[in-house]
Amino acid sequence: MFKINENYLKLPGSYLFSNIAKKVAAFSEANPDKEIIRLGIGDVTQPLAPAIIDSLHRAVDEMGSAETFRGYAPDLGYEFLRSAIAKNDYAERGCDISADEIFVSDGAKCDSGNIQEIFSVDNKIAVCDPVYPVYVDTNVMAGRTGIYDTGTETWSNVIYMPCTAENDFVPELPEETPGIIYLCFPNNPTGTTITKEQLQAWVDYANKEGAVIIFDAAYEAYIMEESVPHSIYECEGARTCAIELRSFSKNAGFTGTRLGFTVVPKDLKCGDVMLHSLWARRHGTKYNGAPYIIQRAGEAVYSEEGKAQLKEQVAYYMKNAAVIYEGLKDAGYDVFGGVNAPYIWLKTPDKMTSWEFFDYLLEKANVVGTPGSGFGPSGEGYFRLTAFGSYENTAAAVERIKRL
Numbered sequence: 001m002f003k004i005n006e007n008y009l010k011l012p013g014s015y016l017f018s019n020i021a022k023k024v025a026a027f028s029e030a031n032p033d034k035e036i037i038r039l040g041i042g043d044v045t046q047p048l049a050p051a052i053i054d055s056l057h058r059a060v061d062e063m064g065s066a067e068t069f070r071g072y073a074p075d076l077g078y079e080f081l082r083s084a085i086a087k088n089d090y091a092e093r094g095c096d097i098s099a100d101e102i103f104v105s106d107g108a109k110c111d112s113g114n115i116q117e118i119f120s121v122d123n124k125i126a127v128c129d130p131v132y133p134v135y136v137d138t139n140v141m142a143g144r145t146g147i148y149d150t151g152t153e154t155w156s157n158v159i160y161m162p163c164t165a166e167n168d169f170v171p172e173l174p175e176e177t178p179g180i181i182y183l184c185f186p187n188n189p190t191g192t193t194i195t196k197e198q199l200q201a202w203v204d205y206a207n208k209e210g211a212v213i214i215f216d217a218a219y220e221a222y223i224m225e226e227s228v229p230h231s232i233y234e235c236e237g238a239r240t241c242a243i244e245l246r247s248f249s250k251n252a253g254f255t256g257t258r259l260g261f262t263v264v265p266k267d268l269k270c271g272d273v274m275l276h277s278l279w280a281r282r283h284g285t286k287y288n289g290a291p292y293i294i295q296r297a298g299e300a301v302y303s304e305e306g307k308a309q310l311k312e313q314v315a316y317y318m319k320n321a322a323v324i325y326e327g328l329k330d331a332g333y334d335v336f337g338g339v340n341a342p343y344i345w346l347k348t349p350d351k352m353t354s355w356e357f358f359d360y361l362l363e364k365a366n367v368v369g370t371p372g373s374g375f376g377p378s379g380e381g382y383f384r385l386t387a388f389g390s391y392e393n394t395a396a397a398v399e400r401i402k403r404l
Ligand code: PLP
Pocket: 042, 106, 107, 108, 109, 110, 112, 132, 184, 188, 216, 218, 246, 247, 248, 249, 254, 255, 259, 260
């Protein structure tokens, strides 16, 4: 009889979004006259920008003619896209990253889940708490996380770095040294950020201890303040300790179109072995490249037209973020995030648990958000609202919460 990967059985069910869906469906059925506003999920709602649509159309036409048809894309991505990324995302920010250190993919979720497989199962990982669940769950699947404690909802072999209002949502350097450190700034779910000096301390720590940082910058486009780094490679020494993940989902609305990339500098080594070679080998073996059409759409993100249109799109969501942030503050809530990120993280009032507040908001205001405890134990007592809805719905939801 074959054997399965039993690590999969260790995974606690991902009840967060299915629980939310069930509760919302039950409420809807019992109250068919109530109009529910959803500010829970992290998906975008604005259509693709015109420059991106034009580029998609042109690429589709190319695929219909023998002279311009393209088959398999290069494993690591088309040169036109890798050069545009290297120039716009890195060179223009003073970061020393070359096009051949960029690996184009179909998104940051896959990359953030797959990257762990180039590391030994003996590494201990460190994650922020609360956290984007993919980092932990994919390490569970690989057998790296030890035993799950249902009481504390933590894994025995994972270093948790609490990020709460008490430490301004900035993780402290852990006492025990991890092999792999996951950092995500601007952060999902807290919507908070880190300054360049704070990130530099992490880079220095990783270089000193021989750890690798996996830096998820999926929300980079939402950074509005000068002090916040857009890339970990703005920090000195990051080329020898950091991998960066990027996505086209939130800056350009590619959640359904799918495009992202990972940067692995050639200076990042374990002994003589370049992680770049391992990731190239992995990519070449298991991945056949993001579609030509989509990579052309990605190229349009860096055109002058595309940049201007996307700036407007990000501004649209950030106006929603400001409406939520200010509205909740006026209503007396303790509110965080929302300034350099499309997420607003609030403290639940009157010592309500995250789920109690979820029920309260659903029943009294008919507004759906995400309970903070779903992102980790330190998320208990917090709640996430997203700025990805329409302006009208967002403003209406905030008015309802204010009236409570
Ligand atoms: N990383 C973080 C922190 C996210 O919040 C998300 C999506 O919500 C992703 C990555 C996924 O990005 P993609 O759509 O490129 O797979």
